[in-house]
Amino acid sequence: MERGRRVPRDSSIPRLPITILEGVCDYCGCCVGVCSADAIELRASSIEIDEERCTLCMKCVHACPLGALLYQGTLKIEGKP
Amino acid sequence: MNDRYDVVVIGAGPAGSVAALGIAREGFSVLLLEKDPQVGIPVRCGEAVSARSLEALTDVDPHWITATIRRFRLVAPSGAMVEPDIGGHGYILDRVRFDGDLARAAVDAGAVLLTDAYAYGLVTGANGFEGVLYEHEGECRRVSARIIIGADGVESRVGRWAGIETAATLRDMECCTQMTLSNIDTARDTCTFYFGSAIAPEGYLWVFPKGDRQANVGIGISGTAAQKRRPISFLREFVSSHFPGAVVSRVVAGGDPCAETLRRITAQNVVLVGDAARQVNPLSGGGITSGMQAAEMAARAVVRALREKRPSRLSEYPREWRRKIGAKHRTYYRMKEVVRRFPDAALDDIAERVLRLPPEKRTLWGVFKTALVHHPSLLWEMVRTFHISLSD
Numbered sequence: 001m002e003r004g005r006r007v008p009r010d011s012s013i014p015r016l017p018i019t020i021l022e023g024v025c026d027y028c029g030c031c032v033g034v035c036s037a038d039a040i041e042l043r044a045s046s047i048e049i050d051e052e053r054c055t056l057c058m059k060c061v062h063a064c065p066l067g068a069l070l071y072q073g074t075l076k077i078e079g080k081p
Numbered sequence: 082m083n084d085r086y087d088v089v090v091i092g093a094g095p096a097g098s099v100a101a102l103g104i105a106r107e108g109f110s111v112l113l114l115e116k117d118p119q120v121g122i123p124v125r126c127g128e129a130v131s132a133r134s135l136e137a138l139t140d141v142d143p144h145w146i147t148a149t150i151r152r153f154r155l156v157a158p159s160g161a162m163v164e165p166d167i168g169g170h171g172y173i174l175d176r177v178r179f180d181g182d183l184a185r186a187a188v189d190a191g192a193v194l195l196t197d198a199y200a201y202g203l204v205t206g207a208n209g210f211e212g213v214l215y216e217h218e219g220e221c222r223r224v225s226a227r228i229i230i231g232a233d234g235v236e237s238r239v240g241r242w243a244g245i246e247t248a249a250t251l252r253d254m255e256c257c258t259q260m261t262l263s264n265i266d267t268a269r270d271t272c273t274f275y276f277g278s279a280i281a282p283e284g285y286l287w288v289f290p291k292g293d294r295q296a297n298v299g300i301g302i303s304g305t306a307a308q309k310r311r312p313i314s315f316l317r318e319f320v321s322s323h324f325p326g327a328v329v330s331r332v333v334a335g336g337d338p339c340a341e342t343l344r345r346i347t348a349q350n351v352v353l354v355g356d357a358a359r360q361v362n363p364l365s366g367g368g369i370t371s372g373m374q375a376a377e378m379a380a381r382a383v384v385r386a387l388r389e390k391r392p393s394r395l396s397e398y399p400r401e402w403r404r405k406i407g408a409k410h411r412t413y414y415r416m417k418e419v420v421r422r423f424p425d426a427a428l429d430d431i432a433e434r435v436l437r438l439p440p441e442k443r444t445l446w447g448v449f450k451t452a453l454v455h456h457p458s459l460l461w462e463m464v465r466t467f468h469i470s471l472s473d
Contacts, residue, residue, distance in 0.1 A: 028125055029236025030256055030336030034304060036248040038241045043199050044117045059248075062308035065256040065334040 016051045017072050018061060024068035031060035031069060086112040086193075087387055089213045089226040091200045091239055093120045093184045096355025096372035097232030099138075101187035103380025109387055111192040112224060113184065114215055116199045116233075121180030125335035126369070127259065127289050127297050128174045129272060134370035135172065138377070142182060147292040148173040151270045155448065157432035158277030158425040165435070166444045171272070173289050173297070174369075203229065203242045209349035209392065210243065228383050228395070229351045232376070235336040237357030243348040249359065251304030253340035255284055255366055258312040259299030260320060262327040267296050275319070277425050282306040286319055298324070301337055301366055303421075339363040341414045342407045346399050350392050354379050360402070364413035364420070371406055378402055420452075427456055 025047055032040045039053035040060065049060075061069045090101045093115035105111045117123075129150065135141055150171035155163045188194050197217060204212040204223060212225040231239025240247040267273075267290050275286040284302035291297055300316045313334070320327060338359045346358040354360070355372030362371055375398075382398035385391075399407075423431070431452045435443055438451070 026123075026332075026334040028334040028336060029234060030254065030334065032236035032238070033249050033336045033338055034251060034254050036246075038238060041201075042236055044197070059251055059304070062251055063254055063256050063304040063336065065258045065307065065312040065336075067311045067313065 016049055016054060017056070018049060018054070018058075019070045019072050020047055020049070021068045021070065022047075024066050025064075026066060026068070028065065030063050030065055034059040034063045083110070083112075083193075084223065085225040086110045087226070088112070088228045088230060088383060089114065089224055090192075090230040090232055091213065092116075092232035092234055092237075092355075092357070093187075093194060093196070094180060094232060094234060094355060094372070095183055095369055096357075096360075096376040097230070098180070098183035098187045099373045099376035100230050100232060100354055100380045100383070101192040102183070102190050103377055104383055104387075105187055105192040106190040107384045107388075108191075109384065111187070112226070113187060113192050113194045114198040114200055114213070115184075115194065115196045118197045119181075120184040120194070120196060121177040123331075123333055124176040125257075125259075125333050126176050127287055127299055127366075128176050128291070129287075129289050129367065130172050130174060130369050131367075132170045132172055134374075138370060138373050139183075141172075142178075145174050145179045145182070146172045147175050147295075148269055148290045150272050150290075152268070152272070153445070154271050154273040155432070156273060156275045157428045158279065159429040159432065161429060161432035161436065163432050163435045163443065163448060164271075165448050166441075168444065173272075173291050200233070200239070203239070203351070210351055227350065227387060228392070230379065230383070231351060231353045231357045232355050232372075234356045235338055237353065239351065240343070240348070240353050240357060243351035245343060245345050245348050245353070247343060247353075247357070247359070249336075249338040249340050251308070253338060253363070254304040255301035255337040255339045256304055256307040256312050257299055257301040257335045257337055257366075258316050259297055259333050259335070260316060260329050261291065261295065261331040262298050262320065262324055263295045263330055264326065264328045265294055265296060265324050267294075276428055279425075280319060281315060282309075283421050286315070295330075301339075337361060337366045337368070339366050339414075339417060341411055342402065346402065347395050350395070352379050352383065352395060352398060360406070360410070362413055363410060364417045371410075374406060375402055378405075416449075423452070423456070427452070430455065 039050045041048045087109040088111045090113045101113045200215040202214040203210045273288040283306040286300040289297045340359045346353045354376045361368035378401045379398045386394040
């Protein structure tokens with residue numbers, strides 16, 4: 001009975017298994033600097049990952065100095081735990 | 082406001098403002114877009130610069146300086162401290178004032194500055210890019226430009242929009258966090274750097290004094306190290322053990338692309354400068370003055386291209402950059418690659434040996450030479466990666 005998961009969405013696009021902790025993120029752009037897919041939209045105080053562009057390479061998750069990006073998926077990605 | 086400019090500069094950090102100034106004062110119209118509501122805020126920077134580099138670029142306003150640095154202290158993992166002669170002096174800036182004044186100088190020269198203006202794309206045309214799309218006060222706008230300068234920092238996307246691959250590798254991205262501390266005891270004229278796997282793996286931790294009982298205490302470690310343990314976690318541990326009782330007035334994060342300069346820093350009528358072009362000194366991570374130098378070179382090339390109506394003149398900028406600074410950065414990059422492989426025991430050994438040198442030989446170069454001479458395997462790597470002269 002999870003709340004907040006009932007928003008209708010395009011089922012052809014997998015839900016991004018990366019969560020951004022908005023209270024932790026400092027909008028510094030370190031994640032954007034390593035993103036090869038140009039998938040992150042960073043403004044002065046907002047951040048968004050484009051699900052369609054993201055290749056799930058996880059570089060942004062690894063690079064975040066504050067640990068504000070969390071990988072929460074169950075997708076098995078080669079070479080990643 | 083016009084919707085047509087000779088040049089649109091994206092990002093009003095030091096590189097963007099210096100480029101805007103250099104072009105505006107030659108009589109061309111310049112629009113300077115800044116995504117933050119105020120230029121210079123937030124400061125994502127240790128704020129250290131070499132006095133010589135800064136003085137070569139601009140008249141230094143004493144209001145920019147929060148501390149004058151005369152000594153470096155390098156701390157090995159064992160705690161052994163080496164104080165090499167730095168052969169000059171440095172400053173710790175107040176980047177809010179500094180960045181603000183540089184942007185103001187561009188405006189005084191005729192540039193139009195728009196803050197809270199978020200660029201989100203380029204307008205493509207038959208002959209290169211025709212303009213910039215940006216958001217301001219909730220409204221999407223479009224501005225035409227003959228030349229577009231991307232000075233949009235580590236998070237640059239302008240290059241990607243123009244077809245340049247700009248993403249840094251995890252290895253090269255130094256992931257940083259910094260606390261500004263007050264109510265602490267620290268030497269006002271000394272920058273201290275801590276090395277070692279327990280404090281700052283694949284990077285270093287810095288303590289830069291900032292005026293009265295204040296300091297920027299920060300850490301930068303590679304993305305590959307950061308994925309194992311976050312920079313903020315290392316920094317919290319260091320601050321609580323070294324500065325108990327300190328008041329933390331600010332915490333910021335940031336990325337420092339300690340890479341070689343991008344292979345391409347221009348594409349058609351788009352020019353990249355500063356962190357956006359990866360023009361950071363990859364060994365130290367410093368990028369203020371090198372970004373400003375690049376911006377001056379870029380501005381000169383842009384002015385020539387505009388005057389002669391020949392975009393091909395822009396190629397003079399990457400040539401000049403490579404010749405004057407890029408080649409050096411390439412060497413620094415290779416030095417970083419070698420230094421990073423030093424295990425803690427080697428760093429301790431180097432510190433001990435340097436402490437046995439007569440004081441006049443304790444220079445930064447002396448430290449590096451000691452490292453090479455006493456760790457032949459590293460010397461071999463050094464020789465293999467680039468030809469280094471061992472003469473002073």
